[in-house]
Amino acid sequence: MENTFDTASDEVLIQHFKDGNEAAFDQLYYRHMPNVFKRVRYVIPENDVEDVTQEIFIAAMKSLPSFRGESQFGTWLRTLTNHKVAEFYRKRTRKQEPLLAPLSEASGKVDGSTSKAMEERVYLQKALHKLPENYQEIILLRFAEDLQFNEIAKLMGQNLEATKSLYRRAITALRNHLEE
Amino acid sequence: MTRVNDPSSNQDERLADFTERVLKGQAKEIDSNADQELRDLEETILRLNSTLPPASLDEAAAKQMLVRLKARVRKEGKSAKPSFWEKWFGVEWRSSLPRPQFGMAFAVIAMIVVLALLIPSLVTSGSPITATALTPSQNVTLVILLAGAILFIFWITRRK
Numbered sequence: 001m002e003n004t005f006d007t008a009s010d011e012v013l014i015q016h017f018k019d020g021n022e023a024a025f026d027q028l029y030y031r032h033m034p035n036v037f038k039r040v041r042y043v044i045p046e047n048d049v050e051d052v053t054q055e056i057f058i059a060a061m062k063s064l065p066s067f068r069g070e071s072q073f074g075t076w077l078r079t080l081t082n083h084k085v086a087e088f089y090r091k092r093t094r095k096q097e098p099l100l101a102p103l104s105e106a107s108g109k110v111d112g113s114t115s116k117a118m119e120e121r122v123y124l125q126k127a128l129h130k131l132p133e134n135y136q137e138i139i140l141l142r143f144a145e146d147l148q149f150n151e152i153a154k155l156m157g158q159n160l161e162a163t164k165s166l167y168r169r170a171i172t173a174l175r176n177h178l179e180e
Numbered sequence: 181m182t183r184v185n186d187p188s189s190n191q192d193e194r195l196a197d198f199t200e201r202v203l204k205g206q207a208k209e210i211d212s213n214a215d216q217e218l219r220d221l222e223e224t225i226l227r228l229n230s231t232l233p234p235a236s237l238d239e240a241a242a243k244q245m246l247v248r249l250k251a252r253v254r255k256e257g258k259s260a261k262p263s264f265w266e267k268w269f270g271v272e273w274r275s276s277l278p279r280p281q282f283g284m285a286f287a288v289i290a291m292i293v294v295l296a297l298l299i300p301s302l303v304t305s306g307s308p309i310t311a312t313a314l315t316p317s318q319n320v321t322l323v324i325l326l327a328g329a330i331l332f333i334f335w336i337t338r339r340k
Contacts, residue, residue, distance in 0.1 A: 026246065033242050041235040054249050061253065120231050139228075142199065146234055149196055164192040168221065171195065175224045 010073040018065055025064075029057060032077055035145055039078070042144035043085050043125055043136075046118065056084045075155075082133075089129055127177040135170035142167065191218055198222050202229050287334040294326050 005013055005027040016024035036056055041049045059080055067076065128136055141147045141155065153163040194211075195218065201207035202225055210222045237245075 029246055029249075030242060033245070034237050037237045037242075038235045042232055050245060050248070053245070054252055057249055058253060058256070117231070124228065124231050143203070143228060143232065143234065146203070149200075161189065161192070164196040165188070167199075168188075168192045168195045171221050171224055174228075175220055178224065178227075 011069060014064060014067060014069070014073060025061060028060075028073070032074060033057075035074070036077060036081055038144045038146075039081055039140055040085065042140060043128060044088060045122055045125065048088065052084055052088050056081050059084065082137075124178070127174055130177050131170065131173055134166065135173050138163070138167050138170050139174065194218060195221055195225075199225055202226060203234075284334075287330060290330050291327055294330065295323060 005016070005024055008027070010028065010031070013024040013028050017028070037049070037053055040053050040056070044052050060077060063080070067073070128139065131139070138152060141152045142149070147155070149163055149167070150160055153160045156163060158166070194214065198207060198211060210219050210226065214222060
């Protein structure tokens, strides 16, 4: 069944899912999961990446019936991802849980990284999270999703010059946060 | 409109170009010809790239994650607590309401209906002298209590 959906557009798949075909959702998942995963992995501590990614797709599954196609599905999913990432940090702040697992848990290696590398990772992720939304977005689009500047410009509805200027301001802001 | 001679525009270009080279693996250290400000930004880019390298997910891992996702959806579906409406009336009213605004509209309509039913009893018929009894104030209290109860039920059902 999945093969019949290989060439179907997102809109067609969404309609099939709304009509009760779960395989259509699987196809949407395989199509968009890599980008969601890359984005989440960029901003969420390693231990929570899969959990947050699952929450995004569960939320997508629940919200799809009311998706009206006013924006592209990819854009909608990107917004949902940002929302879930913000929720993750909000919950952590409320529970006052540290973003970094205790060193006893992290003493081994996760993905080949040492605990010091993990600390640096969390430090950078926290700095990224403090940036204004448009600064975070352009860094994520370039680094996490590996989009070219002209693709980012098109996505953001800006010209290339303005996009590169926004990018430089975003990196400057990140630098300032890292120096604090 | 052109900003060719604008130094900041020049920096934008150089930083974007440096980023492209870093992400393609063609630049691994700061461009020595850059000015100090640009060198600082280039250092930040190198730091970002080394600490948070681009992630990739192979097909097998994606499949395993989908299996775990579906298991979680099933588990959550089984353990989900029935809502107030489902519990007491055997109907999942809220799932048939596509947006929260509809829930609010339902509460408002319910209030209007209650008021419409009770207002006639507040209006005294005949001589105004007969309206001096305590009944109207009791009715007002009743209306306020009913409205409060409806809002309370609505609030309870919206709580997670």
